Structure formats: C-alpha cells, structure tokens
Amino acid sequence: MSIPIIDFSAFRNGTEEERRELAYRVTDEFKTHGAARLKNHGISGEIFLYLKAIKKVYELSDKFFKLPQAEKEAIANVRDHNPQRGYSYVGSEATSKVTKKDEEGEFQICEDDDVAQDLEDVKEHFDFTRDGDPDFPTPWPSEASLPGFHGWMEGVFLPKCQQVARDVLTAIEIGLGVAEGTFTSCMESRVDELRIQHYPPLSTETLKTGKIKRCHPHTDFGFITLLFQDATGGLEIEDRASANGAWLPVIPTGEPTEVGVYISDTLVHKTNGYLRAAVHQVTAPVSLKDKEEGVLPERYTIALFAKADRHAHIGPLPQFVTPDTPRRYPDLTALELHNKRVGQLYDARPKVGSAAVTASA
Template identity: 80%
Template structure:
C-alpha cells in the first residue's frame, strides 16, 4: 500500500462530469492519507528537470555566498538560505495522549533531534513585508529570473487548480479557498539532503526530516528518485513509503495545517518524514545518497482569517480551531521550529 498516482489531465481537459469525478477522487484520497500524487497536471517534465538543475547549481555556490543570503531564524516566513541543522521539524508536532500528531506549542518535545538538510526559500518579487535575499546574478546568472518568473508561477497555477478541485469535491462555492490567495504569498523551497550514514540514523537523534505537518493550504512536493519519504499510515499505524516512480511529472500533494483549520478537521494534515530508502533500511554500514526535493507551500493571504468555515461547524462537530489569520498561524508554526514562538499561544489541537 502506498500513495496512489492520479491523472490530473481531466481537470483542465475534461467535461464537467469528468472534472467532478476527478475532484471526488482527490478528496477521497485526502481523507484516507492526507496526501496523493498527480501526473499530467500541466507542468512539463523538462521544466521540473530544469528546476532540479538550478537546485544543484545553487547548492554548489560558496559558503560565503550562502551566508550572505541566510534566512533569519525567527517566527517570520522563511527567506533565503538555511544551513544543515537549522530547521528542527521535530519541534513542530508531537503525539497527544490519543496517539495522534498535534501542533506543538511548548517545549514538551525532544530538544536534541536534528534534521540533515539545507534549503533555499523564496517568494514572488515585490513582497513588501518579507522580501527574498537572492544570490547575485554574477554568481548564478539566470537563476532568479527563471525560478521566480517561470517555475514559481507554474507551481502557483497548479496549486490553485488543485484547491479549486478540492472546492468541487467538498461542494464548496467556487473561490471559497482560492479567493483567500490573491496576494500570491506562496513560498517555494529547493532542498538538498547531503549523504548520510545509516550508522548515524540508528542513533535515533538524526533523520533527514522528522515527522511533521506543513503550514499552508497544501504542499506540492517534487522528489528525485532517491527515496526515503514516508507518510503516516492512519489505518494500520507506522509509515507508508512514498517510493518515486520515475514518472517525470510526478508531484505529491499534501494537506497542510491551514486547510485543516478551514475545514474544522474534516480534512487532516499529512504527517510525513524522510528517513532511509527501503533498500537501505536494514543496512548497518550503508550511506544514504544525496537527495533533492522541491516544495511549493501554497499559502493563504497573510491577513485572511482561516478559522473553520460555517459548513463544517455543527452540533456534532463544534468549532475546533481558533479564527487566526494565516500569518498568525504561520508565525506560530515557524517560531516553534526556531525557538521563537510568539508570546500569545492558542490552544493545542490535533491535526492527525
């Protein structure tokens, strides 16, 4: 059992009946796993491959150039370069007494767990509040223009198509979700996992990425063929490997915290982690090869209210989540990663 791959072409090319059938299947899969995978979604394989090529070039620039565009480790949206070990996803979520993962807002999690990855986060040009520090044009000629002007734009278009399909699948009026995304504050991340020995993994202190949920509406995740990504198995416990198929347009779609809030938990966030690929699970002296991923975190407008929609609040399912703004939720979540939590905390809720 694993996360299925759905042909998304009917969304743009099919008739109304076919679009509704596709939307219903998407929502059914999100209810099972919090995630699915798509192909034939409009972004060409060559475009995705070019994004990987730019990622490889970015992570080969000098340490001094990376330090010059370093992300500030506070509760604000991440911008620029983050070094290996900077982000501690182990602090973002924890298991509650019922065994389900929940948002963590305190220090009641292990403080000595490490993620072994580095990444560069950016958004569209012209963001007046949280601008992106880009590498110099002399260092990476063409990187900024293509990654921001071409690839980010295509990912944002796909994310809005998927959210429109979710609206259809949930019988929500058109624009219920996408109407909260007019400022295009989505973030795109290119990410590199350096080689890692299985010996270090066995200590239990280190993973490529610890179990967590993401913060926006949905996440689009492109992964290379290395493997190691897993999602929580809600039905039987444990973890389901998301083994790459090698299909050039394959992209994972993960329900994230903001959509959980909006649906009052009707859709639950995908808890995921990155560990050893299946072929190296039992190797005592193996080495995990270098791994690359690309993620688009599709975000609501910062001052949009993301509390539960009235359709999802009933006598049987009372309101579970506060009516925060998207930025307030984002600050709470990122602040947890970097030990920079906002002073005002909201009640802990289950997301799994």
C-alpha cells in the same frame, strides 16, 4: 500499500462530469491519507514545458547548493518567526518541535515545549517568494554567481506551481461541496513560498542513533504543499490505517510530471479538522532500511507551500462546525498561524496579538 498516482489531466481538459468525478476522487484520497500523487497536472500541450521546468530547477538547485558556503550564508534566512527567506544551513530547522502525538496517538500541532529538544534534521534549503513582496523580500544570489537562477525560479517555475496548487484547491472545493473560490479567493496576494532542498549524504549508522533524520515527522503550514522529489527515495507518510504507528514509503516512480500534494495546517483549520494534515518524514530509502552499514545518497526536492493571504482569517468555516463536531481551532489570520509554526522551528514563537504579529499582519 502505497498512495496511488492519479492522472489529473481531466481537471483542465475533460468534460464537466469528468472534472467533477476527478475532484471527488482526489478529495477522497486526501480524506484517506492527507496526501495524493498526481501526474499530468499541466495544461494540455504544456507537458513538455513542465518537464523542462522541473529538470531546469533540479540543475539550478545542484548549482546553488554547490556555491561556496560564504556566498550562501550571505543570503541567510533570519531564524525568527517570520516567513522564511533565503538560505538555511544544515540543521537549521528542527521539525521535531512542530508536531507531536496527543493522548490518543494522533499527531497534532504542538502547543508547548513537551517534545524532544535534541532531535536534528539533516538538510539545507533556499526559500523564496514572488518579487515585489513588500513585507518579506527574498535575498537572492548574485547573477554573476548563479546566472539565470533568479529569473527561472521566480519568473518561470513559481507561477507554474502556483497554478497547479490553485487547480488542486479548486478540485478540493468541488469534492467537499463548498462554493468554488472558498479557498482560492483567499490567495489573491500570491504569497506562496517555493523551496529547493538538498539532503547531503548520511550514514545509516547515524540514522540508527534515533536522534537524527533527514527530516522528522511533521506537517506543513499552508493550505497544501506540492512536492517534487528526485529518484533517491526516503519520503514516508503516516499510515493512518495502522494501529502501530507504521509509515508508508512514497517511492519515486520515475513518472516525470509526478507531484505529491499534502494537506497542510491552514486547510485543517478551515475545515475544522475534517481534512487532516499529512504527517510526513524523510528517512532511509527502502533499499537501505535494514542495512547496518551504508550511506544514503544525497537527495534533492522542490516544494511549493501554497499559502493564504496573510490577513485572511482561517478559522473553521460554518458548515464544518456542528453539534457533533464543535469548533476546534481559533480564528487566527494566516500570518498568525505561520508566525506560530515557524517560531516553533527556531524557538522564536511570538505571542498571538503581540506588537510583532500585529505589525507584520
């Protein structure tokens, strides 16, 4: 069993009926798995441009992570509760601290420190947003060190991903039967974040200790995440139909425009849990699962975290609060939720309503 790949081209190019049918199909997939796999998500005639953009990002990612460590550390992300910007070293994040199972065995946002504190992620990444963000600007590598990196990443690829994310959210609005713009109108400041990520080689022996994974089970923080992955494999999502905590491998197919889309915490809040976030992890590829000895090859991914405006209130919409489904989430702003979740990664959680949060909002 795996997640089917859905051709998304009709959402831009089909009839109104085809568009609506596709929206229902995509939303049903999100209700089932919290995730979907899409192909042909670009405007008709722009598929080649998407292929070029994706290929170029992988090439630039490889060059970025091969920069001298001192150059990467010169643009390091500050490990606090604010949005991530710049370079994060291998082991910087601790995704095991942000999500845990409740008494019924369901993964939930972690509200305390009752999680293992010694689990490590083996990955490094670079996070950025659009130029002109006055509150949380991105520190970029110099043009001399990496020619064209800044211009292509921020000026070409980021806008393409932002448009795909808004198309998918519009499809979800149709599929849920809420007014179009319910989610996308909360994204006018375009504070989405894009991440390039590198997983260095890792031995299967190290994985078998149980303390280290490429990435531990977690959910993401925004509305949705778009995720492009290379051919290495190892990505898995929670199998919700399983009674024993099984995982579904998301095996790369080689389809050049394929992108995974994952429901994230903000959308869970807005729908009062009607849509559940996709719990995902990165471990050994299927071909290396049962190997006593071996080395996981390096892996590259590209992620767009589609975010609500920082001042936007993300409490549950009225239509999702009923006598049978009482309100589950507080009326936080998107930034307050983000501060809370990123603070968990770095043991730097702010107090909601504190001066730090209020000033940033």
